[in-house]
Amino acid sequence: MPNMPKRQFLQAGLAAALPLALWRCSSTAGTIDAISYPPRTALDLLWDQVDAIERDLARTSFSSRVFNVSAFAAHTGQPGDLNTARHNRAAFQRAIDACHHAGGGRVLVPAGVWPCGALTLKSNVELHVAKDALLAFHPATELYLPLVFTRWEGMELMGYQPLIYAFGAQNIGLTGEGTIDGGGSNSAWWPWKGQWKHTPWQVDDSKVQHAGRNLLMQWVEQGKPVAERVLPQNFLRPPLFQVYQCKQVLVAGLTLQNSPFWVLNPVLSEDVLISRVKVVSHGPNSDGCDPESCRRVLIEQCLFDTGDDCIALKSGRNADGRRLNRPVEQVLIQDCTMKAGHGGVVIGSEISGGANHIFARRLLMSSPELDRGLRIKTNALRGGLIDTVALRDIVIGEVKDVIVVNYFYEEGRDGAFLPTVRNISVHNLQVDKADRLFELRGFPEAQIGPLQLSSVRVNCQSVGVLDAVGQLDCQQVLVNGQPWRFQG
Known part of the structure; x- marks a missing residue:
């Protein structure tokens, strides 16, 4: 593992977490003739699976060929220049296509401001946004046509093309030290949400997502073919990055900001590596990273500062999730920092296909605008089996709720698909300030x-809510300095 993220974790959090380590270990004076190791626990065996996720993840590899977008007549300009965005969309796509047809390589976006529209990545292509380059997506909807096969809040449809999109590709990358701006603002994309928090825009009821969202949900329950799911008026915002049914995907090094909707959204894909990415997007539904129905995902050394969940693992909504029946599984999140957001590590709410073998370790979370640390959200319409989730070595400075498992999200009991949440483990957690533990x-x-909690120390105003909890095992749990156990 690279040294930097671990060093940052040590500097920022290990000093606070050290009392936990000392609390768990003690020694006596005298000569030790031999070291006796305790037997390996079920928790040890569980974490052995993490090494397999890292080892088995298939990595990308790209040719050294370079295709500079300038050579394909792309021009720098101002972010709001629609004509340049139209021109550059075509020029960038020519560069991507040429790179793909040549057998692959790097499509280089050099320093400068590059207005653009939606792009389609293809196999063996790495789109590289260089240092001091700004890839600025213009919000004109014409730049996100024609409609493509996509997923929106866990439901498939023919929708606006995601800003950077791939379908059925293999060995693709989005890399660099530059910045990608999704064009979301209080005057573009975000107002389609309608009423939201303090709603810093004038709501136009004729241009909000509600009617289209409701119609799409009806089509899903009716089993309407995806090719026929074309909304008469589409106010469903596209994600910034979505790869669909892809293999060997890399996103690394970039700053991603102002997404219209979810930021990073791999769907039904395998072997996804997201590394050293900074996500700063405070619009509605600006989830940082939402792998949906993916297998083998590694998210590491990233920073998330968002208007919604930092990382949210998903597997489809309601009938669509059950139709595809693909869980999100074998996910490792490590050495990341979470600031503002609805949740740090989140599972759901679109979780009808289930989730299993989800691991997170060495995380720092803290913000007065961070609502929850670990969050699992579902209901009786979503259902889903959530099995084997383990977090360890987590330091939280400030959060509202530490651990949330909520079956009453949105529709609540209104459905026939009871959720199952089991085998959740939280080990070596320190929280300096929280409103509620649970x-x-x-x-x-x-x-x-x-659920199992071990080596946990929390300072909070209240233990919180514990309703319909079947089993909660506690080992060395301190709440406001006092030992705490669940009295079920």
């Missing part, structure tokens, strides 16, 4: 658990 709200006929 919001655990299950159903009496579908209780939450088992």
Whole structure:
């Protein structure tokens, strides 16, 4: 592992976490003739699986050929220049296509400001945004046509093309030290949300997502073919980056900001590596990274500062999730920092296909605008089996709720698909300041658990809510300095 993220973790959090390590270990004076190691625990065996995720992840590899977009007649300009954005969309795509047809390589976006529209990545192509380059997506909807096969809030449809998109590709990359701006603002893309928080825009009820979202949900439940799911008026915002049914995907080094909707959204893809990415996007639904129904995903050394969940693992909404029946699985999140957001590490709410073998370690979370640390959200319409989730070595400075498992999200009990959340482990967690330790709200006929907490120290105003929790095992849990156990 690179030294920098671990060093940052040590500097920022290990000093605070050290009492936990000392608390767990003690020694006695005298000569030690031999070292006796304790037997390996179930927790040790669980974490052995993490090495397999890193080892088995298939990595990208690109040719040394370079295709500079300038050689394909791309021009620098101002971010709001629509004519230049139209021109550059075509020029960038010519460079990507040429690179692909030549057998692959790097498409280089050099320093400068580059207005653009939606782009389609292809196999063996690395789109590289160089240092001091700004790839600025213009919000004119014409630049995100024709419609493509996409997924929006876990439902498939023919929708606006994501800003950077790939379908059925292999060995693709989005890299560099530059910045990609999605063009979302209080005057473009974001107002389609309608009412939201303090709503810093004038709401035009004729240009909001509600009617289209409701119609799409109806089509999903009716089983309407995806090719026929074309909205009469589309106000469903596209994600910044979406790869669909792809293999060997790399996103590395970039700053991503002002996304219209979700930022990083790999769907039904395998072997996805997201590394050293800085996500700063405070619009509505600006989730930082949402792998949906993916297998083998590594998210490391990233910073998330968002208007919604920092990382949210998903697997489809309602009938669409059950139709495809693909869980999100074998995910490792490590050495990341979470600032503002609805949740740090989140599973759901579009989780009908399930989630399993999700791991997170060495994370720093802290912000007065961070609502939750670990968050699992579902309901009786989503359902889903969430099994084997483990977090360890987590330092949280400030958060509202530490651990949330909520079956009452949105539709709540209004459905026939009871969720199952089991085998959740949290080990070596320190929280300096929280409103509540728990919001655990299950159903009496579908209780939450088992959950296991070990080596946990939390300072909070309240233990919080524990409803319909079947099993919660606690080992060395301190709440406001006092030992705490679940009295179920």
